[in-house]
Amino acid sequence: xxxxxxxxxxxxxxxxxxxxxxxxxxxxxxxxxxxxxxxxxxxxxxxxxxxxxxxxxxxxxxxxxxxxxxxxxxxxxxxxxxxxxxxxxxxxxxxxxxxxxxxxxxxxxxxxxxxxxxxxxxxxxxxxxxxxxxxxxxxxxxxxxxxxxxxxxxxxxxxxxxxxxxxxxxxxxxxxxxxxxxxxxxxxxxxxxxxxxxxxxxxxxxxxxxxxxxxxxxxxxxxxxxxxxxxxxxxxxxxxxxxxxxxxxxxxxxxxxxxxxxxxxxxxxxxxxxxxxxxxxxxxxxxxxxxxxxxxxxxxxxxxxxxxxxxxxxxxxxxxxxxxxxxxxxxxxxxxxxxxxxxxxxxxxxxxxxxxxxxxxxxxxxxxxxxxxxxxxxxxxxxxxxxxxxxxxxxxxxxxxxxxxxxxxxxxxxxxxxxxxxxxxxxxxxxxxxxxxxxxxxxxxxxxxxxxxxxxxxxxxxxxxxxxxxxxxxxxxxxxxxxxxxxxxxxxxxxxxxxxxxxxxxxxxxxxxxxxxxxxxxxxxxxxxxxxxxxxxxxxxxxxxxxxxxxxxxxxxxxxxxxxxxxxxxxxxxxxxxxxxxxxxxxxxxxxxxxxxxxxxxxxxxxxxxxxx
Numbered sequence: 001x002x003x004x005x006x007x008x009x010x011x012x013x014x015x016x017x018x019x020x021x022x023x024x025x026x027x028x029x030x031x032x033x034x035x036x037x038x039x040x041x042x043x044x045x046x047x048x049x050x051x052x053x054x055x056x057x058x059x060x061x062x063x064x065x066x067x068x069x070x071x072x073x074x075x076x077x078x079x080x081x082x083x084x085x086x087x088x089x090x091x092x093x094x095x096x097x098x099x100x101x102x103x104x105x106x107x108x109x110x111x112x113x114x115x116x117x118x119x120x121x122x123x124x125x126x127x128x129x130x131x132x133x134x135x136x137x138x139x140x141x142x143x144x145x146x147x148x149x150x151x152x153x154x155x156x157x158x159x160x161x162x163x164x165x166x167x168x169x170x171x172x173x174x175x176x177x178x179x180x181x182x183x184x185x186x187x188x189x190x191x192x193x194x195x196x197x198x199x200x201x202x203x204x205x206x207x208x209x210x211x212x213x214x215x216x217x218x219x220x221x222x223x224x225x226x227x228x229x230x231x232x233x234x235x236x237x238x239x240x241x242x243x244x245x246x247x248x249x250x251x252x253x254x255x256x257x258x259x260x261x262x263x264x265x266x267x268x269x270x271x272x273x274x275x276x277x278x279x280x281x282x283x284x285x286x287x288x289x290x291x292x293x294x295x296x297x298x299x300x301x302x303x304x305x306x307x308x309x310x311x312x313x314x315x316x317x318x319x320x321x322x323x324x325x326x327x328x329x330x331x332x333x334x335x336x337x338x339x340x341x342x343x344x345x346x347x348x349x350x351x352x353x354x355x356x357x358x359x360x361x362x363x364x365x366x367x368x369x370x371x372x373x374x375x376x377x378x379x380x381x382x383x384x385x386x387x388x389x390x391x392x393x394x395x396x397x398x399x400x401x402x403x404x405x406x407x408x409x410x411x412x413x414x415x416x417x418x419x420x421x422x423x424x425x426x427x428x429x430x431x432x433x434x435x436x437x438x439x440x441x442x443x444x445x446x447x448x449x450x451x452x453x454x455x456x457x458x459x460x461x462x463x464x465x466x467x468x469x470x471x472x473x474x475x476x477x478x479x480x481x482x483x484x485x486x487x488x489x490x491x492x493x494x495x496x497x498x499x500x501x502x503x504x505x506x507x508x509x510x511x512x513x514x515x516x517x518x519x520x521x522x523x524x525x526x527x528x529x530x531x532x533x534x535x536x537x538x539x540x541x542x543x544x545x546x547x548x549x550x551x552x553x554x555x556x557x558x559x560x561x562x563x564x565x566x567x568x569x570x571x572x573x574x575x576x577x578x579x580x581x582x583x584x585x586x587x588x589x590x591x592x593x594x595x596x597x598x599x600x601x602x603x604x605x606x607x608x609x610x611x612x613x
Contacts, residue, residue, distance in 0.1 A: 005047075005048070008047060008048040008049050008052075009029075009032075009033060009036075009048050011048075011049075011052065012036070012048050012051065012052055013032075015052060015055070029219070036048065036051070036065070039051065039061075039064070039065055043061075074110075074111040074112060074113075074114045074115055074212075075114050075115075075160070075162075075163045076114045076115075076117065076118050076156075076160070076161065076162075076163035076164045077118050077163045077164065077165075078114075078115070078163060078212070079243075079244060079262075080163070081262065082241075082244075082262040082263065082264070083118065083122070085258075085259050085262040085264055086122070086208075086239075086241055086262075086264060087122050087125075087126075089258055089259065089264065090208060090239040090241070090258065090264060090266075091122060091123065091126055091208075092126070093237065093239075094207045094208060094237075094239065095126060095127070097237055098135075098207065100135070101135070101336055102135050102136070102137065102338070103123065103135050103136050103137075103207050104136075104137050104138075104139070104203070104205055104206050104207055104235075105119050105120075105123070105136070105137070105138040105139070105206065105207065105208045105209070105210070106138070106139045106140075106141070106202075106203045106206045106208075106209045106210070106233065107119065107138065107139070107140045107141070107210040107211075108141055108195070108197055108209060108210065108211040108214055108230075109141070109142055109197070109211060109212075109213075109214035110140035110141060110142050110147075110148075110151060110192065110210075111142055111144070111147045111151075112147045112150040112151050112160075113140050113147075113148075113150065113151025113152075113154065113190075113192060114156070114160065114163075115210050115212060116138050116139075116140040116151065116190055116192075116210070117154065117172075117182055117190065119138060119208065119210060120132075120136070120138055120182075120186060120189065120190060121168055121172050123136050123138075124136075124172070124186060129185075129186065132186065132189065133185065133186065133188075133189060136189050137189055137191065138189060138190045138191070139190075139191050139192075139193070139203045139206075140190060140191070140192040140193075141192070141193055141194065141195030141197075141203070142192075142194065142195070143194060143195070143196050145194060148192045148193070148194065151190075151192045152192050153181075154181055154182040154187050154190075155176045155178050155179050155180065155181045155182075156173075156179050156180055156182075157178065157179040157180075158179060158180075160179070161173070161179070161180055172186065177553060197214070197218075197226050197229065198218070198222055198225070198226065201229075201358050201359055201360070202229040202230065202232060202233040202358075203233055203358070204232075204233055204354065204357050204358045204395075205233075205235055205311075205312075205313065205354075205357070206233045206234050206235065206238060207234075207235050207238055207239070208238065208239045208241065209230055209233060209234055209238065209239070209240050209241065210241045211230065211240065211241070211242055211243075211246075212241065212242060212243035212246075212263075213242075213243030213244070213246065214243070214246075215227070215242065215246045216243065216246055227254065228254075231254045231255070231267060232394070232395065234267045235267075235311075235312065236267060236311070236312075237266055237267060238266070238267045239258070239264065239265065239266050239267070240255060240264075240265040240266075240267070241263065241264055241265075242263040242264075242265070243263060244263060246263060247263070254267065254268060255267060255268060256268055303321075304321065304401050304402060304403050304404070305319065305321040305322035305325045305326070305401070305402040305404075306318070306319045306321070306322055306399060306400070306401050306402070307322055307337075307342070307399065307400045308388075308397060308398075308399045308400075309337050309353065309397050309398050309399075309400070310396065310397045311395060311396050311397050313336055313337050313338065313353075314334055314335060314336055314337065315328075315332055315333055315334065315335055315336075315337055315340065316333065316334075316397060317333075318332070318333070322402070325402065326340075326341070326342045328340070328342070337349075337350070337353070338350055345370070346368050346369070346370030346379075346381065347365060347368045347370075347383065349383070349385070349400060352365065352383075352385050353385055353398050353400065356385040356386070356387050356398060357387050357395055357398055360387050360389065360395065361387070362384060362385065362386050362387070363384075363385045364382065364383070364384050364385075365382070365383040365384075365385075366382050367380055367382070367405070367409065368380065368381045368382070368383055377406075378406075379404060379406045380404070380405050380406045380409045381402045381403060381404055381405065381406075382402075382403040382405050383400065383401070383402055383403070384400075384401045384403070385398060385399070385400050385401075386398060386399045386401070508525045508529060508589075508610055508611050508612050509523055509525035509526035509528075509529045509609075509610040509611075510523040510525060510526065510607065510608065510609055510610070511523070511526055511542070511607075511608040511610070512596065512605060512606070512607050512608075513542060513558075513605050513606045513607075513608065514604065514605045515562060515603070515604055515605060516541065517541055517542045517543070517555075517558060517606075518539055518540060518541050518542070519537045519538055519539065519540055519541075519542060519545075520538070520605060521534075521538075522534040522537040522538060525610075526610070529581055529582065529610070530545075530547040530548065530549070530581065530582050531582035532545060532546075532547060532582075543555070547582075548579045548580025548581060548582075548584075549577070549579050549589075549610075550577050550578065550579065553577055554575070554577060554591060554593075557573050557575055557593055558593060558606060560573065561573050561593045561594070561595055561603075561606060562595065562603060562605075562606055563603075564595055564603060572592055572593060572594040572595070573592070573593045574590060574591065574592045574593070575590075575591050575593075576588060576589065576590050576591070576613060577589055577591055587612055588612070588613045589610045589611065589612060589613065590610070590611045590612075590613050591608060591609070591610050592608070592609040592610075592611075593606055593607070593608055594606065594607040594609070595607075
């Protein structure tokens with residue numbers, strides 16, 4: 001490749017990174033050039049520079065290019081034999097090591113999510129549905145937002161479902177309009193989000209990591225960096241499941257093969273905590289033993305309450321102030337932090353600790369108020385979470401420090417209140433001086449005003465007599481107006497009663513929408529069907545209402561009738577949909593969509609009549 005072509009290609013990669021946030025510099029260059037070359041051939045362009053100009057003129061081409069570069073090849077239980085090995089040799093070990101604790105999985109480069117859902121089905125088979133919902137969290141990440149949207153929706157066609165065993169299809173999927181949808185109650189345990197393996201921090205404390213045919217797209221240097229991130233992300237023990245085209249020949253110090261042919265690896269066990277911290281008392285001289293005792297005493301008598309967690313999330317150290325403050329005891333050492341009350345009171349700390357460990361940075365929470373039972377007043381804390389990293393760069397735990405700032409906050413509030421009072425007093429003094437200066441002038445003018453007051457009072461009496469006559473006339477007019485309004489109110493009541501009768505006769509439920517599909521009228525039948533009152537529905541977009549009506553299915557028909565034009569256009573449309581009533585029962589509804597016309601015959605809304613079949 002010529003130097004000029006290299007420069008042009010580098011400029012293209014820089015453009016993709018700066019304008020679209022996709023960094024392909026760590027990917028295999030030959031693969032990228034081959035796929036970009038296909039786009040040049042399809043567009044009949046001669047050079048990469050011409051293609052860059054084309055991207056600036058035609059932004060829609062970015063989507064086509066990314067679809068070409070990010071080939072999302074995946075499937076349910078791809079390579080079934082490898083998945084069977086994972087089920088037999090990795091999952092039982094993970095469950096045994098975890099006991100009753102939470103289990104975390106990560107599908108890196110998950111594309112449209114099939115492999116993440118495959119892992120979910122295997123874990124649900126081993127744990128049962130209830131334990132799966134309580135204990136399992138699976139993260140799926142990719143850099144392709146379009147593919148992530150498919151994974152979140154979790155609806156797959158017949159061709160995509162080919163790899164799912166018949167018993168799993170029956171057990172874990174529900175029929176949907178466009179195919180088969182993964183069970184909603186289990187789908188909540190899977191979280192999909194954007195993550196660039198070459199740049200973003202990895203998901204932490206993962207028990208099993210799927211990265212099948214993901215490393216193969218990176219160059220050697222990037223692969224080394226990504227594997228380091230994978231090693232950091234995994235618990236001890238933790239399992240790494242790769243694709244057939246990938247190996248870990250240069251990472252034997254980090255992973256042991258469980259089944260090399262099936263590309264299943266296990267993270268190498270880490271040294272014991274005591275060895276890692278350097279406090280092996282039996283092998284240390286007496287001076288170091290005294291130093292260890294001094295270290296322990298200093299930690300116990302620290303001026304702030306402090307908790308220390310190990311890498312697995314268990315409570316490893318507590319000092320005296322923390323014992324007194326949170327009622328902790330020595331038997332709590334070794335317990336999972338999430339099982340302790342302090343993990344969520346005075347504030348939810350589990351997500352904060354996870355974020356600190358994930359980002360490898362200190363996280364601070366300020367002015368956390370804690371209303372302790374029996375305490376005369378609330379306590380206020382500044383909480384600092386610090387990730388602990390050893391000399392090798394390995395995350396070994398985290399400390400949580402509780403700084404009691406109750407007195408400081410009280411003094412600060414008192415000082416702020418005093419400043420406000422002083423400012424207010426100063427403003428009052430200034431205004432008092434101004435008032436005293438003007439009082440003399442006002443007294444002088446008062447004498448003159450009193451002299452003219454008598455004359456004004458005389459004229460006022462005459463004006464009051466005239467006003468009495470005008471008021472009497474106004475009262476007569478107001479009485480006539482009131483009689484007219486009462487008559488119109490009676491007419492409106494009759495009209496409203498007539499309209500309500502018409503709406504009830506049209507069908508089980510009637511909904512009137514404006515052109516933006518916002519609710520104008522919500523009949524009593526609709527309220528009975530879904531339990532949503534007219535006042536709650538009025539003015540809201542139909543698709544935002546939490547009811548059992550499949551609005552996405554109806555929306556094309558609604559738009560077609562809405563854009564149909566004057567009454568001479570298309571006739572009202574009728575369709576049938578599967579809905580769910582307020583009691584959670586399925587019901588089939590016949591939906592008639594009629595355009596709502598203005599005086600000039602233009603369509604300004606829709607009338608939906610819904611009748612149970």
